[in-house]
Amino acid sequence: MVAMAAIVAQNGATGQSIVEQFSSGNLNPFVGGYAKKETAGRIALRAGGNSAALPWAPCPEGLANDPYGEYAGDVGFDPLGFAKNKRLLPWYREAELAHGRCCMLAVLGFTVQVSGAKWEPFITRYPTDSADPLKAATQVPIVGWLQILAVIALSELWRYENVISKYGEGVRPGDLGWNPTAPAAGKRPKWFGPTFTAAYTKEEWGDMRLREI
Numbered sequence: 001m002v003a004m005a006a007i008v009a010q011n012g013a014t015g016q017s018i019v020e021q022f023s024s025g026n027l028n029p030f031v032g033g034y035a036k037k038e039t040a041g042r043i044a045l046r047a048g049g050n051s052a053a054l055p056w057a058p059c060p061e062g063l064a065n066d067p068y069g070e071y072a073g074d075v076g077f078d079p080l081g082f083a084k085n086k087r088l089l090p091w092y093r094e095a096e097l098a099h100g101r102c103c104m105l106a107v108l109g110f111t112v113q114v115s116g117a118k119w120e121p122f123i124t125r126y127p128t129d130s131a132d133p134l135k136a137a138t139q140v141p142i143v144g145w146l147q148i149l150a151v152i153a154l155s156e157l158w159r160y161e162n163v164i165s166k167y168g169e170g171v172r173p174g175d176l177g178w179n180p181t182a183p184a185a186g187k188r189p190k191w192f193g194p195t196f197t198a199a200y201t202k203e204e205w206g207d208m209r210l211r212e213i
Helices: 002-014 018-024 040-047 089-114 133-138 142-162 164-169 202-212
Strands: none
């Protein structure tokens, strides 16, 4: 079912069937330079308020049908009507980004652990095993778990105070202010820790946001 939904969404975004997409290499509708220009028919559908993901259906209430707009990846797909709740929609996007970032970090950590890499900032008397990530998690002492929970709690409190509670002031969901020079729209929060500087154009920044989704 997920695969069929993906085929339909890809077809709506690229204007090509799955066979045409594979034969032309046009597999990425938004980034990478592979997407073809929109046809007159698709432009007319958008102008008429139809969804880019489901061209036969109207764009759901609360969405702008713009992949590079306020909500990256917005192609007018909301069959359950979550976007109708304007108050919770930013929080939904915040949760989506936070969970996705945590999952990516978890996969990276699991991969590093399986490879046998080991990093200990201090000498410990506790036995550790770097070969099995699940076993290694059980070897973390209680003090270590308390430290992890404390860092998570402080980070979440900061995120609530500086991002989630500031949606009304123009802060965008998921923007933690790690790159102060990024061409992000809206008010930017000030990250309490180290930041980095990377120069992006608005187009590159839009592509980066889509890749994260």
